[in-house]
Amino acid sequence: MTTTATATLSIRRFEANDTDAVVALWQQAFPEYRDVTKPQRNPHLSIANKLATQPELFFVAVLGERVVGTVMGGYDGHRGWLYSLAVDESLRRHGIGSRLVAHVENALAALGCPKLNLQVLSAKSDVRAFYEALGYRADAVVSLGKRLGELADSPPV
Numbered sequence: 530m531t532t533t534a535t536a537t538l539s540i541r542r543f544e545a546n547d548t549d550a551v552v553a554l555w556q557q558a559f560p561e562y563r564d565v566t567k568p569q570r571n572p573h574l575s576i577a578n579k580l581a582t583q584p585e586l587f588f589v590a591v592l593g594e595r596v597v598g599t600v601m602g603g604y605d606g607h608r609g610w611l612y613s614l615a616v617d618e619s620l621r622r623h624g625i626g627s628r629l630v631a632h633v634e635n636a637l638a639a640l641g642c643p644k645l646n647l648q649v650l651s652a653k654s655d656v657r658a659f660y661e662a663l664g665y666r667a668d669a670v671v672s673l674g675k676r677l678g679e680l681a682d683s684p685p686v
């Protein structure tokens with residue numbers, strides 16, 4: 530993609546009629562969304578939950594009419610979190626992921642959020658390299674999690 534093409538990229542809030550494009554993008558970018566043994570990975574439920582909680586922190590990157598990237602943020606009054614960062618496979622390494630991260634960082638900073646956390650699956654060393662290029666560093670913590678509700682018996686990740 531040329532610089533001229535990236536110049537037309539815009540980032541805006543997710544809208545309900547982006548749903549099909551976002552689900553298709555996530556199924557391409559996150560293999561776990563195609564894994565039938567992981568019912569907890571349900572993109573429609575993820576979208577519905579986000580629309581019910583801080584929908585103003587769910588963003589899409591759009592090139593012309595086409596949704597080419599996503600990112601979700603959250604702020605709980607103490608820490609900010611970043612989720613669901615994805616860029617269309619055919620458009621990677623052109624700065625779109627960096628722009629999405631900067632966008633959510635700015636939105637969280639505007640809310641007074643002092644620190645942004647995120648988790649990367651340990652197997653994804655390329656994604657870790659991406660975040661390190663943007664100034665993120667591993668914290669000396671172990672990430673623990675526990676599922677709640679109907680899917681409490683699903684695998685942890």
Ligand SMILES: CC(C)(COP(=O)(O)OP(=O)(O)OC[C@H]1O[C@@H](n2cnc3c(N)ncnc32)[C@H](O)[C@@H]1OP(=O)(O)O)[C@@H](O)C(=O)NCCC(=O)NCCS
Nearest residue numbers: 558614615616621622623624625626627649655658659662
């Ligand atoms: C991670 C992801 C969002 C990056 O998006 P992107 O638009 O390609 O990223 P950028 O072009 O802004 O990359 C910025 C810099 O990060 C680093 N980087 C990006 N992808 C990298 C990779 N695969 N390997 C090593 N470094 C990488 C480079 O330093 C890059 O700068 P450069 O291209 O000038 O060398 C994209 O690869 C993706 O959608 N991956 C699949 C979904 C996923 O795993 N998301 C993360 C969930 S935590």
